[in-house]
Every structure is written in C-alpha cells, then in structure tokens.
Amino acid sequence: MKGYRKYFRKKIIWFLITFVVAVTLNFVLPRLMPADPVAAITGKMAQGMTDASAVQEIYKRYEEEFGTNKPMWQQFFIFVKNMFRGDLGTSFSQYPRKVSDIISSAIGWTIALQFPAIIVGWILGNLLGALAAYVRKGFDKVLLPISIFISNVPAFGMAVILLVLFGVKWKIAPISGGYNFDMIPNFSWSFIKSVISHYQLPFWSIVLISIGGQAIGMRSMSIYELNADYVKYARFLGIKDTKIVGYVFRNAMLPQITGLALSIGTMIGGALVAEIIFSYPGLGSTMYSAVTAADYPLISATTLIITIMVLIVTFLLDIVYGFIDPRVKAAQFD
Amino acid sequence: MKNLLRNLLHSSKFVAGALIFILILLTIFIYPLMFPGNPLEMIGVGTFAKPGTYVSAYDAVTSKKETLRLSDADDKRLAARLSYEDKISMTEWLTAAGFDISDLDLDDTDELLDMWHANYSPDIKPKGMIKAKLNYFKRLNNSLLEMSGSDNYLVIDRTDEGDEVKSKINKTDYVNVKDIANTKTLPLGTDNFGRDVLKELVSAAKTSLQIGFIAGIVATLIGLTLGLLAGYLGGFADDIIMFITNIFTVIPGFVLLILIAYSIGQDQRGPAVVALVIGLTSWTWTCRSVRSQVISLRNRDHVNLSRLSGHSLVRIILTDILPYIASYVVMAFILQVSSGILSEAQLSLLGLGPKTTERATLGLMMNWAMLYSAHTNGSWWAYFPVILTITLISFSLNLMNTGLDQVFNPALRD
Numbered sequence: 100m101k102g103y104r105k106y107f108r109k110k111i112i113w114f115l116i117t118f119v120v121a122v123t124l125n126f127v128l129p130r131l132m133p134a135d136p137v138a139a140i141t142g143k144m145a146q147g148m149t150d151a152s153a154v155q156e157i158y159k160r161y162e163e164e165f166g167t168n169k170p171m172w173q174q175f176f177i178f179v180k181n182m183f184r185g186d187l188g189t190s191f192s193q194y195p196r197k198v199s200d201i202i203s204s205a206i207g208w209t210i211a212l213q214f215p216a217i218i219v220g221w222i223l224g225n226l227l228g229a230l231a232a233y234v235r236k237g238f239d240k241v242l243l244p245i246s247i248f249i250s251n252v253p254a255f256g257m258a259v260i261l262l263v264l265f266g267v268k269w270k271i272a273p274i275s276g277g278y279n280f281d282m283i284p285n286f287s288w289s290f291i292k293s294v295i296s297h298y299q300l301p302f303w304s305i306v307l308i309s310i311g312g313q314a315i316g317m318r319s320m321s322i323y324e325l326n327a328d329y330v331k332y333a334r335f336l337g338i339k340d341t342k343i344v345g346y347v348f349r350n351a352m353l354p355q356i357t358g359l360a361l362s363i364g365t366m367i368g369g370a371l372v373a374e375i376i377f378s379y380p381g382l383g384s385t386m387y388s389a390v391t392a393a394d395y396p397l398i399s400a401t402t403l404i405i406t407i408m409v410l411i412v413t414f415l416l417d418i419v420y421g422f423i424d425p426r427v428k429a430a431q432f433d
Numbered sequence: 434m435k436n437l438l439r440n441l442l443h444s445s446k447f448v449a450g451a452l453i454f455i456l457i458l459l460t461i462f463i464y465p466l467m468f469p470g471n472p473l474e475m476i477g478v479g480t481f482a483k484p485g486t487y488v489s490a491y492d493a494v495t496s497k498k499e500t501l502r503l504s505d506a507d508d509k510r511l512a513a514r515l516s517y518e519d520k521i522s523m524t525e526w527l528t529a530a531g532f533d534i535s536d537l538d539l540d541d542t543d544e545l546l547d548m549w550h551a552n553y554s555p556d557i558k559p560k561g562m563i564k565a566k567l568n569y570f571k572r573l574n575n576s577l578l579e580m581s582g583s584d585n586y587l588v589i590d591r592t593d594e595g596d597e598v599k600s601k602i603n604k605t606d607y608v609n610v611k612d613i614a615n616t617k618t619l620p621l622g623t624d625n626f627g628r629d630v631l632k633e634l635v636s637a638a639k640t641s642l643q644i645g646f647i648a649g650i651v652a653t654l655i656g657l658t659l660g661l662l663a664g665y666l667g668g669f670a671d672d673i674i675m676f677i678t679n680i681f682t683v684i685p686g687f688v689l690l691i692l693i694a695y696s697i698g699q700d701q702r703g704p705a706v707v708a709l710v711i712g713l714t715s716w717t718w719t720c721r722s723v724r725s726q727v728i729s730l731r732n733r734d735h736v737n738l739s740r741l742s743g744h745s746l747v748r749i750i751l752t753d754i755l756p757y758i759a760s761y762v763v764m765a766f767i768l769q770v771s772s773g774i775l776s777e778a779q780l781s782l783l784g785l786g787p788k789t790t791e792r793a794t795l796g797l798m799m800n801w802a803m804l805y806s807a808h809t810n811g812s813w814w815a816y817f818p819v820i821l822t823i824t825l826i827s828f829s830l831n832l833m834n835t836g837l838d839q840v841f842n843p844a845l846r847d
Binding site: 113128129250252255361367368398405410413 | 679680682683684685686687688689691692693695696718771772775778779782783784785799803808809811813816817820823824827828831832835838
C-alpha cells in the first residue's frame with residue numbers, strides 16, 4: 100500500500116499545481132479583453148438618461164460591485180478568496196443573478212448528459228473495436244471505414260443531423276431544451292418523462308461520435324497485442340482462445356484508459372457545442388449566452404468549472420489506472 | 434523514398450484518403466476559375482432559396498412561345514399548387530363528412546381531387562365543425578375550382594399613356610429554356626443572406642483549410658521544437674518543458690481556446706489570428722510523443738558518434754534525430770490540420786469564430802445557418818453540405834494518417 104500512497108501523493112500534487120495554473124489563466128485571460136464590460140452594462144442601465152453625473156454615479160456603483168476599480172492583483176486575490184467560498188461574482192448579462200447560481204443550475208444537466216454518454220460510447224466502442232480486431236476479415240473491412248467516417252463527423256454535425264431526422268422530420272423526439280417549456284422542474288412522473296424524451300437526441304449524438312474513435316483505437320491496440328509474443332506462446336501452449344482474448348482485451352484496454360484520460364477534454368468540448376444545438380440547459384448553452392453577451396464573470400466561471408470537471412475526471416482515471424495496470428503497481432514498489 | 438512511396442500506394446486507405454483530399458483541393462482551385470465572382474455576394478433578397486435552376490419570369494413572358502398539347506399538364510399544375518396543408522385539410526373534411534379515405538394516397542393528387550369534387554358540397558355540414566371552419570372549406574373549394582378554371586393570363590405593359598395588352602399567355606404556351614436570356618442555377622440554393630451556398634462553401638472550405646494548415650504548422654513547430662529540446666537535452670530543460678506540457682495537456686485546449694479567442698476581442702479576430710490561437714493551444718500532443726521518441730534515440734550509436742565528432746546540437750538534431758521521427762511528425766501534422774478545422778468550426782458556433790465580412794469559413798457558415806434556424810425550417814442545403822465538407826476533409830486526412838500508420842508500423846497492416 101505504501102507504493103500506492105506515493106503514487107497518489109504525486110498525482111495529487113500535480114492536480115493541485117494544474118488547478119492553480121488553470122484558475123490563474125481563467126482569471127487573467129478574459130480580463131485582457133480590450134472592451135470595458137462595465138461600460139457596456141452601465142450603458143444598458145443608463146439608457147435615456149441625460150444627466151452625465153448620474154451616469155457616472157451608476158458606473159462607479161457597478162465598478163464597486165464588480166470590483167473592477169481595484170488593481171488587477173487585488174482583484175485576483177478577491178477572486179480566489181470568493182471562489183473558495185463558492186462565490187464566483189455577479190453576472191453582467193443576467194444582473195443581479197449570481198454566477199454560482201447560474202452555474203449550479205446548469206452543471207447538473209451537463210454532468211447527467213455527458214458522462215453517461217461518454218462512458219456508454221467508450222464501452223460500446225471498445226467492444227466493437229476488440230471484435231473487429233478479433234474477427235478481422237470482412238467485418239473489419241466494412242466496420243472500419245464506417246467507424247472512421249462516423250468518428251469524423253463533428254459532434255455538432257451529428258447533433259444537427261439527429262435533430263433534423265428524429266426531431267423535425269419524424270417528430271419522434273423533442274428538438275430543444277431539457278424539458279417541456281411549460282413545465283416547472285419537480286419530481287412528478289410527467290416531468291421525468293419529459294426530461295427523458297429530451298435527453299434522447301443529445302445523448303445519442305454524443306454516444307455515436309465517441310463509438311467510432313474508440314473502436315478504431317481499440318482495434319489497433321488489440322491487433323498489436325494479438326501479434327505479441329505472449330499470445331503466440333500461449334497459443335503454442337494450447338491455452339483456450341477465449342482465455343487469450345481475455346488477456347489481450349485487458350492489455351489493450353490500458354492504453355485506451357490513458358487515451359480517454361487524455362481526450363476527455365476534447366470530448367467534453369465537442370459535446371458542449373452539441374448542447375448549444377439542442378439548447379440543452381447545460382454549461383454549453385450557458386457559455387454560449389455568456390459569450391454573446393460579453394459576460395466575462397460567467398465565461399471565466401463556466402470555463403473554470405469545465406476545467407475542474409476535466410481535472411477531476413483525469414485524476415480519477417489516473418487512480419483507476421494505477422489500480423488496473425500491474426506495471427504501475429510494480430514501479431511503486433521499487 | 435521510392436520504396437516508401439510504393440508502400441503508400443499499396444495502402445488502400447492512404448490512396449482513398451489522398452484521392453478524396455485531392456478531389457477537395459481540385460474543387461477548391463478549379464471551381465472559382467470556372468465560376469468567378471465574389472463568393473459572398475448577396476444575389477438573393479429573400480432567405481434560403483431552394484436549390485435548383487431559376488428562370489427569369491420576366492424574360493419568360495416575352496420569349497418566343499410554342500404550343501404544346503400535353504394531356505397531363507393540368508393535373509401537374511394542380512398538384513404543384515396544392516400545398517401539403519391543403520391536402521391534409523381536404524382529407525380532414527372528407528373524414529368529418531363520413532367518407533372512407535382509408536385507401537387514399539396523399540401523393541396521388543388526382544385521386545384526392547376527384548374524390549373532393551365528387552363529394553364536396555357546401556351544404557353538407559359535418560357534425561361539430563364550427564362556422565369559421567366551414568367557411569374555410571368553402572374558400573378552399575372555390576380556390577380549387579379557380580385553379581383548374583382560368584385559361585389564360587394577360588400580360589399588360591404599364592406605361593404613362595396607359596395600359597397596353599402585350600400578349601396573352603395560354604395554358605398550352607411553352608418557352609424553350611435556351612431562349613430565356615437570364616437563368617441561374619443554384620446547385621445548393623442560397624443561404625440566409627441570399628448568397629450562393631455552393632460558391633460560398635467552396636471559398637469557405639479554402640479558408641478553413643488554410644486555418645487548419647496554419648494551426649497545424651504552428652502546433653507542429655512548437656511541439657517539435659519543445660519535444661526535441663526536452664528529449665535531447667534532458668535534465669533541467671526537460672523538467673521545465675514537461676512541467677508546462679503536462680499542465681497544458683490536462684487543462685483542456687478547448688477551454689484555453691475559448692478564453693484566448695474571447696480575450697483577443699472581436700475586432701482583431703481574423704482567420705489568421707484564430708488559426709494561430711488554435712495552433713498555440715494544441716501542440717502538447719506532438720511535444721509529448723516527440724520527446725519520448727527522441728529519448729529512445731538519444732543514446733543510439735550513430736548519435737553518440739556524431740556527438741564525439743563534435744557536431745553541433747543543431748546538426749545532430751537535424752541529421753541524426755529528425756529523419757527518424759519525420760514519419761511520426763508528418764502523421765501528427767495531418768491530425769493537427771484536421772483538428773484545427775474542427776476547432777475553428779466549434780469556436781465559430783460559440784460565436785468566437787473569425788470576425789470577417791470578406792471571407793467565409795465552414796464554422797461561420799454553420800453558425801449562420803443555426804442562427805437563422807435552417808435546421809428547423811427545412812433548409813438542409815444551408816447546413817448539410819457544410820457538415821459533409823468538414824467530415825470529408827477530416828475523414829480523408831484521417832484515412833491518410835491510418836494508411837501512413839500501417840506503412841510505418843507493419844504490425845497494423847491488413
């Protein structure tokens with residue numbers, strides 16, 4: 100167990116350093132924007148006012164509220180302090196709503212949509228890929244080009260195609276939102292049914308996209324493993340095929356887990372854009388409205404949350420990997 | 434080199450990918466030569482004109498006419514004018530009035546009309562139908578009768594002196610399309626601004642490919658340089674470079690891309706800047722893999738020999754290490770190009786794409802189509818070709834990549 104502790108400690112330290120860098124970037128980058136968002140919101144509020152001093156007064160009040168009148172480094176410490184209290188500032192575009200409020204109402208939707216979809220896509224893709232590697236001829240010839248083609252359809256493109264076919268043309272599933280617009284979220288049967296029917300299209304569009312890529316990766320890994328010496332030796336010893344396939348599958352899985360850890364950011368990014376197509380009430384749509392309204396507290400909060408989500412998933416995958424891969428275990432006992 | 438090329442040509446995946454890609458490139462270069470003009474010119478006034486050939490109605494009226502007697506002309510005319518909603522309403526009345534329409538085919542307009550004319554009468558008042566609805570059916574019936582009733586139109590030239598009847602157009606008058614001075618074929622219709630979608634698409638694909646190439650070159654150069662340095666120098670340089678690389682592998686490039694694109698501001702965000710930003714956020718992959726390959730090469734005999742001979746760092750890297758990883762770098766570059774094109778599209782959909790009024794990109798076209806809800810109003814030509822183009826470009830690049838992979842790693846060969 101001592102070896103594992105060392106492994107985890109190293110991973111946690113990495114996680115923390117990356118977190119600090121991510122927070123800093125999230126703070127600094129949006130504030131480099133040349134336009135003055137406080138002026139924009141003042142302009143909106145002061146529409147029709149002729150008294151210049153009153154407008155100036157409003158501007159000052161807003162500067163005070165958003166803290167933009169202080170030097171950058173002070174703002175940063177206030178930002179970090181507030182962040183740990185769960186306060187991410189006030190939204191410009193949905194003033195006076197709190198950013199943390201908007202985020203917390205969106206994050207559940209995104210997590211409930213993306214993680215099941217990515218995991219289902221990953222599992223299905225790996226199974227198909229392993230099958231393709233094992234069967235090779237024929238099956239491989241048809242499946243592989245189709246997989247490559249589908250995995251190259253951009254996530255938003257798949258979203259649009261599913262939306263048009265199943266939503267607009269055949270009217271099987273609703274085309275926008277997370278639930279019927281005339282409903283208030285509650286725990287009734289009709290609401291849950293509405294949520295499930297709205298869930299279908301975004302879910303399947305993400306699953307379809309991830310299947311292709313995973314299948315291709317798994318196929319090459321499995322073929323690589325199938326040609327390895329230990330497989331030939333096992334065959335020579337007369338070990339049953341099903342047993343060998345089990346070993347091969349497990350060894351080919353390992354790089355696939357690392358691959359998932361490394362590509363999870365890209366996958367989430369694509370899925371967020373797919374959310375916009377469906378006006379799904381998650382972080383993607385929140386980010387879209389924040390970008391259109393030049394609402395930088397909201398932008399940096401959404402990107403921060405997404406980064407943290409990706410960090411946590413990567414971290415968890417690293418931990419899982421440490422448990423599964425015997426080589427990591429062996430390395431830690433040296 | 435010759436052997437490599439022969440191997441490549443034997444890889445069906447590489448050949449297929451290369452063919453698709455070359456076809457796309459040829460289209461991009463040849464199409465503008467065949468159909469010159471500004472791709473962003475707004476030729477249509479309305480939004481989303483359907484694909485097809487447009488014939489000037491004005492010219493058609495004054496062109497030379499021939500009389501053709503075609504027996505099914507009337508039926509076709511009616512079928513074209515009768516909208517789907519009208520047909521639904523007609524079946525609605527027929528059902529309400531108690532007629533059996535179970536074996537009626539909605540596509541067979543003739544049969545529906547026959548049934549309607551045989552059965553409809555304003556005096557039949559189906560149960561439960563309100564007055565407004567009854568009047569609606571009366572109007573529908575009148576317009577149906579009118580459609581088949583009138584025989585000709587008069588063309589009147591309106592001048593200051595008064596109206597003058599120019600000509601009479603009969604139902605049996607036909608005009609040869611070749612005689613009409615102004616026809617315009619829009620293979621993919623027009624978009625929300627009234628632009629020719631095909632022309633726009635070709636120029637957008639060109640811009641997007643340029644963005645992909647710039648992003649790919651930037652990312653590959655940064656990744657290659659850092660990877661070579663980290664791998665070859667090792668020690669402190671390696672630690673620092675890997676520290677930065679590890680951080681930026683975990684922080685999603687997509688998030689960085691959004692933040693940087695946003696902080697640049699709308700006015701400065703041209704296609705080249707967007708390409709640069711995409712390149713700056715996607716080099717980590719290349720860097721990691723180049724580093725690990727260089728580490729395995731670092732202590733090979735020929736490199737040691739070179740070092741003992743006193744060759745400079747640059748020379749060792751260029752002549753003793755680079756050739757061994759060149760194949761990998763080319764593959765990484767191909768993938769960077771395709772992911773660069775995708776990144777641009779995603780950024781544009783978020784409203785952070787290149788701000789330009791002179792050039793279209795695939796992402797911007799998609800963004801416009803979505804903003805004007807082309808997907809819900811049935812204008813497939815505004816978004817589907819764009820999705821297909823993005824998919825085909827990255828499909829062809831990935832096929833080439835897989836082909837290269839199989840050539841360089843014989844274990845993967847079919």
